[in-house]
Amino acid sequence: MSREDKGFTTFDLRITEPNKEPAVAPAAIHSMEHLMATWFRNSQVKDDVVYVGPMGCLTGMYIIMTGSYTVEDMRQLTIKCLEWILTQTEVPATTPETCGNYLLHDLPMCHWECRRYLDRLKNYFHSEYTKLQIMLNDGRIFADA
Numbered sequence: 001m002s003r004e005d006k007g008f009t010t011f012d013l014r015i016t017e018p019n020k021e022p023a024v025a026p027a028a029i030h031s032m033e034h035l036m037a038t039w040f041r042n043s044q045v046k047d048d049v050v051y052v053g054p055m056g057c058l059t060g061m062y063i064i065m066t067g068s069y070t071v072e073d074m075r076q077l078t079i080k081c082l083e084w085i086l087t088q089t090e091v092p093a094t095t096p097e098t099c100g101n102y103l104l105h106d107l108p109m110c111h112w113e114c115r116r117y118l119d120r121l122k123n124y125f126h127s128e129y130t131k132l133q134i135m136l137n138d139g140r141i142f143a144d145a
């Protein structure tokens, strides 16, 4: 779930099981990105937040932090964040001026995914991190973000 390099810790918040469960719908994860970024950037850890954004495979979110945070710290923060999201009645910053694809939002489906993920974080949490790094046919290296 986390990897440290160059003074930063990347947390992989895996919302669905890759290639076994459906990925999160693009509009739902986009809304989740707006809401999670808003919560983290206004939270008690806001000064250590570097980045909050969705995985390209749409199975989770990345949160990059400075400072020292454990997986358990991030689990507790994410639980608070998701509980806050579930109280929200609109997605922030969804105008053409503030979002690159402002029509691609789905708050009800975002809430559905957040409820499901919250249940997992509270009741079925496990953390494992296997660094993926493979050599491509042309010799270049692919590593997950």
Ligand SMILES: [Zn+2]
Pocket (backbone or CB within 6 Å): 030, 034, 098, 099, 100, 101, 102
């Ligand atoms: Zn946006």
